[in-house]
Amino acid sequence: MNVPASVLVVGASAAGLATAEALRRQGYQGALRVLGAEPHLPYDRPPLSKQVLAGAWDPGRALLRPQAALAALDAEFLLGDAATGLDAGTRTVHTASGRALRADAVVVATGLRARPLPGQDALSGVHTLRTLDDALALRADLLAASRCVVVGEGVLGAEIAATARGMGLDVTMAGPQPAPLAGHLGPVVAGQLAGLHAEHGVRLRLGTAVGGLAGHGGRVTGVRLETGEVLPADVVVVAMGAAPATGWLTGSGLRLDGGLVCDSRCRAAEGVYAAGDVARWHHDTAGGLIRLENRTNAIEQAGLVAANILGADQPYRPIPYFWTDQFDARIHVYGTPSADAEVTVVEGDPAGRRFVALYRRDGRTTAVLGWNMPKQARLRRAEIGDIAGLAPAR
Amino acid sequence: MKIIVDEDRCCGAGQCVLLAPEVFDQREDDGIVILLTAEPGEHLRASVREAAAVCPASAIELDESG
Numbered sequence: 001m002n003v004p005a006s007v008l009v010v011g012a013s014a015a016g017l018a019t020a021e022a023l024r025r026q027g028y029q030g031a032l033r034v035l036g037a038e039p040h041l042p043y044d045r046p047p048l049s050k051q052v053l054a055g056a057w058d059p060g061r062a063l064l065r066p067q068a069a070l071a072a073l074d075a076e077f078l079l080g081d082a083a084t085g086l087d088a089g090t091r092t093v094h095t096a097s098g099r100a101l102r103a104d105a106v107v108v109a110t111g112l113r114a115r116p117l118p119g120q121d122a123l124s125g126v127h128t129l130r131t132l133d134d135a136l137a138l139r140a141d142l143l144a145a146s147r148c149v150v151v152g153e154g155v156l157g158a159e160i161a162a163t164a165r166g167m168g169l170d171v172t173m174a175g176p177q178p179a180p181l182a183g184h185l186g187p188v189v190a191g192q193l194a195g196l197h198a199e200h201g202v203r204l205r206l207g208t209a210v211g212g213l214a215g216h217g218g219r220v221t222g223v224r225l226e227t228g229e230v231l232p233a234d235v236v237v238v239a240m241g242a243a244p245a246t247g248w249l250t251g252s253g254l255r256l257d258g259g260l261v262c263d264s265r266c267r268a269a270e271g272v273y274a275a276g277d278v279a280r281w282h283h284d285t286a287g288g289l290i291r292l293e294n295r296t297n298a299i300e301q302a303g304l305v306a307a308n309i310l311g312a313d314q315p316y317r318p319i320p321y322f323w324t325d326q327f328d329a330r331i332h333v334y335g336t337p338s339a340d341a342e343v344t345v346v347e348g349d350p351a352g353r354r355f356v357a358l359y360r361r362d363g364r365t366t367a368v369l370g371w372n373m374p375k376q377a378r379l380r381r382a383e384i385g386d387i388a389g390l391a392p393a394r
Numbered sequence: 395m396k397i398i399v400d401e402d403r404c405c406g407a408g409q410c411v412l413l414a415p416e417v418f419d420q421r422e423d424d425g426i427v428i429l430l431t432a433e434p435g436e437h438l439r440a441s442v443r444e445a446a447a448v449c450p451a452s453a454i455e456l457d458e459s460g
Contacts, residue, residue, distance in 0.1 A: 323406070
């Protein structure tokens with residue numbers, strides 16, 4: 001395969017920037033353009049629910065790279081212009097401002113779009129958190145509020161609840177799971193998380209599905225549970241997950257099924273690749289399609305896509321990793337934990353809020369979790385076997 | 395090459411240690427990065443660039459002007 005004369009990266013967040021950086025690091029000297037829907041220079045999303053929302057960092061600190069480092073990339077950044085369509089045959093991307101950008105290779109790195117609660121657009125005081133502007137708008141609203149309900153008990157919901165509580169608000173977390181992250185990390189660790197949140201004064205109204213929003217005069221007044229009970233709120237944060245941002249690819253002829261479907265090389269079509277949250281690729285040892293929503297995957301997958309654009313022809317087989325900060329807990333997870341795995345504490349003590357746990361399924365270690373023990377958890381990463389048998393993520 | 399690490403940004407992922415164990419380590423108590431050498435030798439620079447690029451917290455900055 002010839003090295004393409006031009007590469008267009010669609011998406012200017014972690015995966016998009018990492019693709020451009022990896023191409024240059026791997027010696028690519030051709031034309032490089034990065035198209036971003038948002039007007040901001042590439043910024044990092046994990047701090048949005050923590051340092052930026054809390055006000056500990058000003059927004060500029062969330063930028064992924066200093067301006068000088070971006071300039072040194074010798075890439076053209078086209079920001080504030082969303083992709084609206086792709087002609088996969090000619091690899092031409094059409095944009096909201098009317099540009100038609102053709103390239104020899106196109107990388108789709110458009111990430112996710114937050115999933116809203118039906119009816120939330122009609123009410124003020126209801127937020128989702130995906131972008132920097134979302135985080136600043138939510139912060140402004142929280143500063144003027146006293147009661148916040150977070151709808152969602154996953155990583156993002158739990159982080160937002162912890163941050164809002166740290167800002168002094170009365171916070172309630174609602175969602176169908178019995179404890180924060182229960183479906184993801186299982187009952188042992190989720191129970192520990194529930195204890196942590198309760199101890200810090202977060203009201204947990206979990207195990208009951210959310211029915212909708214209550215409002216008055218165009219402003220939200222609460223969250224209605226399926227039981228009919230209304231949890232009063234001045235501000236509601238909806239953190240019920242996100243969907244791959246593939247709407248702009250409708251009609252492109254590419255396969256869209258819970259993400260942009262790719263082969264084991266993260267290639268969706270000749271000269272079209274995907275990296276990051278949006279990519280659902282064939283994991284050849286797990287034997288199925290997988291999509292990962294985490295920060296390190298954005299970078300690792302981008303590195304592999306860059307290598308494959310340059311002719312490496314490598315399959316993508318990562319060991320997933322994510323971390324989350326909630327109150328004084330910093331939790332690191334390597335591998336693929338699941339609610340049905342057998343969880344064994346192998347170091348430290350959950351009562352002391354410092355421990356390492358192994359997740360095992362069918363006699364194999366599938367994940368390592370460290371709770372305030374990052375180094376000790378990382379040292380056990382090698383114990384994780386391959387991820388064959390991983391339930392395909394949707 | 396000069397390496398600057400930002401301990402406040404560091405999330406303790408340890409990706410840098412996996413890539414360049416001669417240059418980076420982690421504190422035992424909280425996992426925050428320890429810089430073993432700020433000016434790595436020529437043979438380590440490629441892995442240091444890789445480590446800076448893959449750091450999920452963008453906590454490693456490289457000054458290659460010197």
